[in-house]
Amino acid sequence: MAVVELQAISRSFELGNTRVTALDKLDLTLEKGEFVVLRGVSGSGKSTLLNLIGAMDAPDAGEVFIHGQALSSLSDKQKSQLRSRYIGFIFQAFNLIPVLTALENVQYPLSLQKVPDREAKARAAKALAQVGLADFVDRRPNQLSGGQMQRVAIARALVTNPDIILADEPTANLDSETSKQIMDLLGSLNRETGVTFLFATHHDFVLSRASRVLELKDGHIVKDEQAHNLTLVENSPGEKLG
DSSP: OEEEEEEEEEEEEEETTEEEEEEEEEEEEEETTOEEEEEOOTTSSHHHHHHHHTTSSOOSEEEEEETTEEGGGSOHHHHHHHHHHHEEEEETTOOOOTTSOHHHHHHHHHHHTTOOHHHHHHHHHHHHHHTTOGGGTTOOGGGSOHHHHHHHHHHHHHTTOOSEEEEESTTTTSBHHHHHHHHHHHHHHHHHHOOEEEEEESOGGGGGGOSEEEEEETTEEEEEEEGGGOOOOOOOTTOBOO
């Protein structure tokens, strides 16, 4: 069952006196439960693609469908509701609220959905336990390591029970060992929950965790490979990512 479908998507931006094409008539379908890695150099259109799927931006041409619903037919309020219900986000900068505890950060999107406080706290605590942070619920971001902060961000993305999680370079600010732990965690959560993951990166070491790899270049998907067809590349031990 398709969770996301993109039909002939195009998106371009003004850069000085030049118009730069980020995506050009791109087609893509993401199925339920896939763990998809989107790779490509900086400027290849990865973040633009994630923003379009996440209803944070709109294409110049073409259509984005989430569960068969055309995003162009939705109001801004309806898009916000769709993001809240169906889509989780993980960012490389973590984007945690400094004055809130880990539990409160994870609980925050449920508060926006007006989930009752007791239920929201229970769901946030469960999500933190899923990512191995059951003993860190009362810590604020400045009391956590980079890897722990990213785990909080993952728990926050999971807590609403989304159908797809969009991850934009979430290991870029982490060392290689922590990055591999985070990728293993995401892979485990994908298998346990059945949520679809689309993970944008330019690091080859994540290929070993993917079920499918898309390579983006100059606004086009130039490769679309299933895991059994991939050539896997691991970074050397201790290599700093980002």
